[in-house]
Amino acid sequence: MKNFTRLACFSLCFILSLSAWAQKDPQGVKGPNGLVRCLTTEMDTELSNRYPEQTISKEEFEEWLAPKIEEFKVNQALTSLQQPVLTIPVVIHIIHDGDPINVAGGELSENISYAQAVSQVDVLNEDFRRLMGTPGAGETNYNAGVDVEIEFCLATQDPNGAASNGVNRVNLCQESWSTADIDGIVKPETIWDPTKYMNMWSVNFTDSSLLGYAQFPNSSGLGGLNTNNGPADTDGVVSNYNAFGTLAQDDGSFILNNTYNLGRTMTHEVGHYLGLRHIWGDGACSVDDFCDDTPNSDGANFGCAMDSSCGSMDMSENYMDYSDDSCMNTFTEDQKTRMLTVMMNSPRRMELPTSIGCSAGTASTNDIEVRLTCFTENICEVGFSPGIEIINKGTAAVTEATITYSVNGDAAQTYEYTGNLNQFDIASINLPSVDGINGNNTVNVSVTDVNGTTDEVASNNLDSDEYIYANDGDITEYNATTYFLELVTDDYGSETTYEVTDASGNVLYEGGPYEDNTTINDEFTVENNECFQFTIFDAFGDGICCGYGDGSYSLTTGDGTVVIEGGQFEDSESVAFRANQSLSVKENAFANFAIYPNPADNVLNISLNNTNELPETVKVFNTLGQAVVTKSVTNSSDLNVNVSSLQKGIYFVRIENETTSGVVKFVKN
Ligand SMILES: [Zn+2]
Known part of the structure; x- marks a missing residue:
């Protein structure tokens, strides 16, 4: 599940004002080792x-x-x-x-x-x-x-x-x-x-x-x-x-x-x-650093240079050059x-x-500071989990604390923290999911009791934040369990990645980074009647079009229905959707086959609902969409797969013949 920082609004507002002037962060001068000092x-x-x-x-x-x-x-x-x-x-x-x-x-x-x-x-x-x-x-x-x-x-x-x-x-x-x-x-x-x-x-x-x-x-x-x-x-x-x-x-x-x-x-x-x-x-030599005792130089020195320029030895040992750490003094x-x-x-x-910043501060015995950090969206229904951090600002170790939180003024809920936090230690907590609304949500969190007594410093016991939730709970359903991604990278293919996650946030498929200006065609098969999220990322935060090449992407179903497409975004863009394939009678043959055991250690058995029709092949795919096992089926005794050689993780088993197929996810122990 994708995390969104508490700064959703801040970030958005900033990006809106920023986009007017900046498409790329400024690029520094790279040294011989490729690093920008x-x-x-x-x-x-x-x-x-x-x-x-x-x-x-x-x-x-x-x-x-x-x-x-x-x-x-x-x-x-x-x-x-x-x-x-x-x-x-x-x-x-x-x-x-x-x-x-x-x-x-x-x-x-x-x-x-x-x-x-x-x-x-x-x-x-x-x-x-x-x-x-x-x-x-x-x-x-x-x-x-x-x-x-x-x-x-x-x-x-x-x-x-x-x-x-x-x-x-x-x-x-x-x-x-x-x-x-x-x-x-x-x-x-x-x-x-x-x-x-x-x-x-x-x-x-x-x-x-x-x-x-x-x-x-x-x-x-x-x-x-x-x-x-x-x-x-x-x-x-x-x-x-x-x-x-x-x-x-x-x-x-x-x-x-x-x-x-x-x-x-x-x-x-x-x-x-x-x-x-x-x-x-x-x-160049004529440009000064406004210090007479640093000789003029025509550029940065890297490594441990002993070079001359502008008629004198460079002072490469100066901290304000670009020399290696060990050569500056x-x-x-x-x-x-x-x-x-x-x-x-x-x-x-x-x-x-x-400043009094280095004078001793006041330390109380039982004092917790609380702050909201980030929100984890529940992609399949209207709800999210607020993330918080509690910091022990008191001298006594914190073993228990009562945290109260509410959304949009609804009835407050309570979370009991237990643990062991020494002074200045921090604990990160994901509070249980709360109901929200599609739009602006106001989240309040407070600490009431610490170690069974009242928190002594009230001023740091509250935090409040706005969280924009852009999900009305109406997840679009598509009549498909197989989806096709066409991705064209821009001039910075190394910035582009994507992932497909299930409702619990498990990554089912992922791709990238890529070469520049190249076309990728990937295919995903997902479980029917389940909810998924597709997210495309740009590590630089400027999407995959339009200032630095003409990248684009589209996620479609087999009949060409577009789930999401584009290219102009910032850090990422995502869509949640549900696979809801209505199946013909014939397709039903493989629609809801069963597997056991799951998780599987050695042999995965396949049980068909309708044994009148056999698949021709059984394939096992990893989360990169690669077929890792392929087996032909000639009679019902072939309806099993040896998975003992597979690494631990999530896989999909697909049974298919010329006209129909079905997929079920399993876990290899
Ligand atoms: Zn500098």
Whole structure:
């Protein structure tokens, strides 16, 4: 069954406004290993295009910053006092789709371990303070590395003042995210007050070649310019989950990229967040990064390059180049001045050193925070299951809790949680299916009792959300049990997949990804009088037509009746339908044959309702539609199939002769 995030409306609204300008996420510069080190500059251009009224150009920003840098230098020269070290409170948002939290020896996913997440903060401190033992901090081309005198602390209180472990783990019920949806959905949904915390996100990028991106700081007080209200809720730094943290602290639970595994993706992105540009200025020799002590360069360096350009050795060891993690170790004096100037003057930066984000938060004994996550649709009737997360914010382990929920103001239902949640642990729960309506549904959920006593903090006991349910319960019925898919891919066939699921969400058939601009013809046979869902996906979220090739798809019955067709969609498009084949007397011969045992271990027996007519063949198909067993039938003693060699899973047995056929699903143990 397909999960839909709680953000159904948000997502839709966003897509409607987004579609006006973006068909594809910005594409970064790929290095020799096929990975995109950083997408900050491209995303900055994207933001400017999106909010032309609200964002300032690179030139305007530099015009604003330059005199402030001069002022900073003058003040520094005048005073012999040491500049105090500035500390930035950090919150780490781990975005996942419900996978278990990574543990040593377990299956590893984007739901990274706490140890991996917080190891990133240590890397930032090592790199920005140029601490002893910082990987790579040895001999370099220029030996120009300095202590930036900015450091980072993991938040110990959340925006409500409650105690926090600095990690906000959120199930958004989607495995991977485009940059457009990260800025449009993930960040606004999860961000903590950006004037109190530097927000860091660990996500699974849909574009798996991308490592990270940041949002540049803003200026303020520029005549005729707004102060950037839009991008406030996208401010921060993002990296792919496998570039977050450092291998140096791996306790077996870490999942890291082979090359970029020392946490320098985030060191680089935080450099951008504090106003640094790439050292080649994103241009040729004449383009500057506004730092005099980073020699001009004509482009990014990859690997551990020792190259010259523009008449000098490149400073490939600079964190703002694209070198491998192990070959970076330098922020220069001018980069430091630039970052400190931004820290003192830029909105959502200058407030950070005085934030109370790293002061101890209040911890109650019995306190649960509840939030709605995603809704699971029941495809065959009007109903859905609300998904929730409960987080133990109290100091006492939670062994039981009472959760109350209601839809559209109907009578409240109660769910009793039992388990064992330590402080800051999270439990994901799918509440039992509720009746809904076709259209907008308001879902309310609340926690009342914790450990048999009243929850002490009322402010985090409620959550409410709108869920758009687009199903009137009238599932279209088709006079067919065999369906035909014709799929023509666009210029990005690798983004296209599909699946056919039954009413319980089991995947019966699936296909893709595919080659570009190719035609696929698949055939599915399903059980009669059952309900199914066909879904086509585009991993990039821009459908299979019309900007990047002319893809299309159609699902039809044998007589050409169209179940669904199209090509212009976003992330996915689906249809639920019921197979309701009315059978002729002759077809009835094979319509409702029986099989036993089911599940089957070795031999599957076939029992016909009408033994006057025998099939000519018995075939077994796997869920990819491939015939894995074919057997000829000459007399009734042939009505069995040896399935002992098949792998465990779902299969279909089809009996057929020239004029008729019948299909039954079975499970191989
Ligand atoms: Zn960058």
